Amino acid sequence: MARDFQPVSGMETPRFAGIATFMRLPHIRPEEADDVDIGIIGVPWDGGTTNRPGPRHGPRQIRDMSAMTRHKHHVYRFSPFETCNVADLGDTPSNPVDVDDGLRRIETFYKDIVGRGIVPLSAGGDHLVSLPILRAVGEKAPVGMIHFDAHTDLYDGYFEGFKFTHGTPFRRAIEEGVLDPKKTIQIGLRGSAYDFTDREYGEKMGVRLMDMEEAVELGMDGVMQEARALVGDDPTYVSFDIDCIDPAFAPGTGTPEVGGFTTREAQALLRGLRGLNIVGADVVEVSPPFDPSGYTALAGATMMFELLCVMSEAVARRKDA
Amino acid sequence: MARDFQPVSGMETPRFAGIATFMRLPHIRPEEADDVDIGIIGVPWDGGTTNRPGPRHGPRQIRDMSAMTRHKHHVYRFSPFETCNVADLGDTPSNPVDVDDGLRRIETFYKDIVGRGIVPLSAGGDHLVSLPILRAVGEKAPVGMIHFDAHTDLYDGYFEGFKFTHGTPFRRAIEEGVLDPKKTIQIGLRGSAYDFTDREYGEKMGVRLMDMEEAVELGMDGVMQEARALVGDDPTYVSFDIDCIDPAFAPGTGTPEVGGFTTREAQALLRGLRGLNIVGADVVEVSPPFDPSGYTALAGATMMFELLCVMSEAVARRKDA
Amino acid sequence: MARDFQPVSGMETPRFAGIATFMRLPHIRPEEADDVDIGIIGVPWDGGTTNRPGPRHGPRQIRDMSAMTRHKHHVYRFSPFETCNVADLGDTPSNPVDVDDGLRRIETFYKDIVGRGIVPLSAGGDHLVSLPILRAVGEKAPVGMIHFDAHTDLYDGYFEGFKFTHGTPFRRAIEEGVLDPKKTIQIGLRGSAYDFTDREYGEKMGVRLMDMEEAVELGMDGVMQEARALVGDDPTYVSFDIDCIDPAFAPGTGTPEVGGFTTREAQALLRGLRGLNIVGADVVEVSPPFDPSGYTALAGATMMFELLCVMSEAVARRKDA
Amino acid sequence: MARDFQPVSGMETPRFAGIATFMRLPHIRPEEADDVDIGIIGVPWDGGTTNRPGPRHGPRQIRDMSAMTRHKHHVYRFSPFETCNVADLGDTPSNPVDVDDGLRRIETFYKDIVGRGIVPLSAGGDHLVSLPILRAVGEKAPVGMIHFDAHTDLYDGYFEGFKFTHGTPFRRAIEEGVLDPKKTIQIGLRGSAYDFTDREYGEKMGVRLMDMEEAVELGMDGVMQEARALVGDDPTYVSFDIDCIDPAFAPGTGTPEVGGFTTREAQALLRGLRGLNIVGADVVEVSPPFDPSGYTALAGATMMFELLCVMSEAVARRKDA
Amino acid sequence: MARDFQPVSGMETPRFAGIATFMRLPHIRPEEADDVDIGIIGVPWDGGTTNRPGPRHGPRQIRDMSAMTRHKHHVYRFSPFETCNVADLGDTPSNPVDVDDGLRRIETFYKDIVGRGIVPLSAGGDHLVSLPILRAVGEKAPVGMIHFDAHTDLYDGYFEGFKFTHGTPFRRAIEEGVLDPKKTIQIGLRGSAYDFTDREYGEKMGVRLMDMEEAVELGMDGVMQEARALVGDDPTYVSFDIDCIDPAFAPGTGTPEVGGFTTREAQALLRGLRGLNIVGADVVEVSPPFDPSGYTALAGATMMFELLCVMSEAVARRKDA
């Protein structure tokens, strides 16, 4: 018998009430989740953070603020919860005192999820968490990626040779063959730089690097037109670093760069994902200690709902195919 | 002998000094206000709030931050305080523990004010306060309304049949015949929805519903051109829910929706009201507990000054007529 | 087969990880809770608040901060989770826009819980929530009460006759015969007063009113010696208004009064409850909007753990008897 | 016909409502205040501040938080508003860009007030405001002073010879003959020091300097016994620097020193003033920018209510005499 | 032997580590700075502030947040630290209790710096600090100025004749002949006004006054095209009041005006300075007490880096010439 995957409605139970799960969805443990299409997962870990810590607290605050989410998208006029079975699968294991072990625990979790045929929508955590997720979703073949961020995260190492930080995940993912650089676009890059070895690596590997300035010039529609053309129908991962958004709109993050996207622009960008073959997505770098108000988490939760809507259509299409 | 209705000047008395009244105006009790043209009124009540409370504290914080307001509008180059007699009429009575009694107290207050020929500019309070105000200004004939908001506030009820909440005032106002739906436009709608019964009701009654996305596409001038055409010269109320503004600019509100107007856009919208036959206006949903910095109240106070300028011209025109 | 009621350990899963339940306990729905001895319950409602609102958000923030709680009490050297089956039973229903309906929903919930033989430990909510709880625990016979508070909450009404506010619950409870005034002591009273009709009523009914000043003079041990003597072995409810604690230690509350207990004193007071026949307890008036840091909720969660320890012994004793 | 000097009651008008005056008292302009016994006055000026500024904003925030004050003192069981005519006399003039002119404006204001026979209870402002107040109350004869503070404020000058700062007012007051050093006691001194020339001056002039450590050792009763003995029945001014209180209880101040009094101790100290011949009092150095929560202002307002009670008795005694 | 003027790299030493200097540059005392081309200087003074104080704390918070700055500009693709010798020259002397002495101390400091051939990039302090800086850079001949601000700062006086406030520096600078009004443009003016005597003076003297509304209409490129045409190759000072930016992006300032530039627009404006003959620049009015989060200081630091880049090219060009 089919389970009920509908979120609690704020018309019946006020939004401040109840145990906080992502979007007020039922919490289902991974081992009981085989009828789940899209699993929303928290990754409470920031072991790769090189400056201001805190994204380990992200999933809890995003859960709290995601109670603001309602059922239907006001532009699309449909509910992703009616399109697919969506559930909160809880948090991955975490180890705040060891990077290697932390990565291993997260990777194991995602390989199980992906193995069950569940499409993951994740809430970080710092950006290093995208690496073990990509190891799972790109295990069989490298995936393409549409990546919204102020930074390339393509550096080779920090602090004299440390290779696993939130500034290096996508270089590792390319090296490991789980991410296809030629199907990868990075949107919103900006801010001063120690050097440009990250960009040089990306350019050499074929990554499309798009500065904030270029994105503004192209306009949000133009940006996504190019992104869609790049990835085509291939399996595509979406990684959304909250710091692509301007710190006025999303202060709770570790490496803020002024001059970013507004949330309105970010919504326009994510709506440009419609029709793509999305195989997973994340929203990372929400750092509650730097925004106790929760508005950064609200922005993150809203972006997760935008992602969920386009993901739910992709899942439905794949089911139909 | 005419009383002096000029605000205290910050060139003489620093803006941090003195008892805080709206825009540093004289405080006059309603019963002594017969020479007042426009009365600024606080409505310290949030009895209709379904999620995060706090607008009951709005009038006090808006008064505090409105000390930043000076005399002349820098675009219009005139002072509304020279055009009309404007005064702070204090706060309405309030009852935080009973919705029916709260509504009754506010309605009584406004019927007295309107009966004295005073045009009310109100600071809420949650959005339910617009209902008793409309009962007063629309008592003789239903008024039109230009409504800036992320939400329609046209729902029928919450929590299994409770009809008076901040999500329902305009449905009630239409039902009660104090608001003319065909002369009503709602600007800036956005955010996910439990269902669309609010919009369906509005559309059925003839309300013009304009999503944020459409507003951005039309541009602020285009939006207001349509609004002005809709209401024409008819008596029009203006209701400004602070959550029409993006939470980056106005975080202190109970139902924030990312992707909203900037304050610069909001100013452009309100300047588009020039020339209309405005019979009252409000700024609602400023919730100080969610913004102790006071910047939301500053945005609210600035919008009130924009409203006051266009209202003062309308009052002067009506006097001349 | 017995279920596992152990909290998640921070030695295995870091305390920032996982969906937030009270003290990291399993969440069990009331209808499946018949093997639960003590149920921790959130009451997200502040419909009786006469000044600064917010306790409706209390349960969620207390859940979050209660992740700091570990298993064993460092003075008692035992774990209440080994003494009894303890679970998070979720939140009661709520109605933020109607006091009567809100009270009814809460009362119904508690009558069901108490009917199942579960001892409730509740997180408010404003102090009016104690009334429907007492209606349940005192249904068969009036209970005694040890009440920690800056205020008596014994007023008759507010705003010209409104009888149900957070300043009136215990007068109502005495009138309704669910609270035994002669077995009631109020500890920590202080702050200026509109009048003393509350105290006069209490004194007339036989309530023991103890001002802060007297409590300090007696010392915490002396206070509790008297409290224990008063209630004896009779069924006793404990109500802990967070504002009995000084606002330096617990700023997130609606009616703060300087000059209160330190948390150290509060712990000493609650340890004085050991050995009593406790039939229920609450911690109320934690108002997150007035303390986004969460420290007030941490104080509340810590007091709930103190209460849980002495309650678990009482439950065990009653089982043994 | 006698005017009504009663504060607005929170039992009728909720405390969040209405224009904020001190303790919700009527606002009366000095020139119409001849029937006022005790005038509460704001001094929005911090021209003498050598480190962190902000007390210029003190009066407004204290007015806001003083809405928490009710009518009767819960220990004394009387209302100062029934003992005397008390009113909010508004703020003094201010000049934030010139120390000499600022001092002159304040002095002029107070000489007028004192000349009308009104006893001033003032809300600063930084501690330099006590100098022009003392010039008024000590004009005819030097007054004694009970001074609660972490600092002596007896330095000679700062920054190579600048004589008017918030670290120098009482040296100036002694030099000018408006303060009697032999009838002056300073309570709660603590914190590291650049040098001890302030203390040496004080000791030379006969001021009683009491360190925090000595105060704790004596106990609050012992401290006030000595203070009372020192000033006897002579006209005595009370100056309460909020930084005598520990920053945990009153963080909003410019020169915090850890290890201070609790608010409970502060209340005990102020109750020790009962029976003295108080001719004026102030609470200074509340700096809202360093405490947007308002709790420092609440502590300040509560101390003002304590002072008002003992002042009202002194005024009544002098009237009777 | 040449000293090393490179900033500490965050790839080696994490950005949270180390004593905070501007942009992690070496701190060099002015008297040892003869090989410095551009000196970054803090001016910890706000003696001219007429409303909300705090910019005296600006330099320290900007130093802290400027640790986020890296070496190379991501659009220009060069490092100003390789173009010129840049150092942190520490703070000017300050006197918070006397305007005249404060101005004198700052002027003396800058005359020494400019006399050594060092180009100053300053972090205020309130806007009055631009006056003593202009006295130094404009000593030999009046300079032109590109001025970003919500306010003209061209008033004559405040509080009945006080001539030195943060609302008057540029009128004084024109009167003193250190600023050439015909080569001066003010960009971003907005907000209500007591009167327009400031604008009338500016217009009379030939200053180009550009309202926010006009700037938006022209677009950022259009604005700077006009600014560049106005100043040509003449020695030009750049003054950047952080309040030209909207308070959503830069709340920590004393006179916020809603409706301002975004940081993205501000960056576009500053990039329009490229090629000009810049002889000094400042970023003023960052007020940490009104933004403990530090994001306003981060915006300020980012603008300083933009300014540094265009200044370093100007210095290099002058050296080559």
Place this chain on the structure above:
Amino acid sequence: MARDFQPVSGMETPRFAGIATFMRLPHIRPEEADDVDIGIIGVPWDGGTTNRPGPRHGPRQIRDMSAMTRHKHHVYRFSPFETCNVADLGDTPSNPVDVDDGLRRIETFYKDIVGRGIVPLSAGGDHLVSLPILRAVGEKAPVGMIHFDAHTDLYDGYFEGFKFTHGTPFRRAIEEGVLDPKKTIQIGLRGSAYDFTDREYGEKMGVRLMDMEEAVELGMDGVMQEARALVGDDPTYVSFDIDCIDPAFAPGTGTPEVGGFTTREAQALLRGLRGLNIVGADVVEVSPPFDPSGYTALAGATMMFELLCVMSEAVARRKDA
């Protein structure tokens, strides 16, 4: 020629001015520090944190707030800066993404410092930083320790066998033979516990464990009498975890436990160290992201000044010996 080691005086340069060093002391690089007696060192590292991160930011905020420190101790009446040469030696190297490497870098730094005969006074960082410091100061022979903390930090491991966390440093130090457990006392222990294996280990090794409750009962003098007796004249390290203080006084820490010491009690405790043979000290676990106000850092800086005073006497005695 002797260098000047005097802090900048706030009587000359206001405390908000200048680059922030510890206590406004000169910054001297370790390699040039051979005439330094006591080196104040920042350890910007929190690699061992198991819950809420942030102490990596501690040194910078403590430097900022330590500008409040003046020269002389008001009880001792001497200046430690006249007793010894004291300097800010900057921060240790740090590696936020690798615990082993982080520990190694800190240990190397301290072995160099101690090798130069400099006595270290350190500002953490999380409590794991005490381990590499003890490896340096206890290298030749194990030292005794007076340890103020809510927690024993004597656990064996976390998260299935990770041995280096901020909950384990002193177990490692005992195992490594750099800390003498029989000369170790832990004061202020409290809070619930997962288990008591930490205490069992401590007791077995001979550590004196003193709960908060026992400390309160003994009184601060009694506590320190016992501590002094325990360590005698032997070389003793002092470790002060800011969480020994109650979170009302020091909220900015990762593992707060209510019911702690007041700062006044903490000062009394540290004054009880007078006369001991102190060979190093630290203040750890100040976490700025959880207290942007800086008051926790102020408490930490004040405790560092208390420690410095007693350390300077110990250094002078050893020199004399």
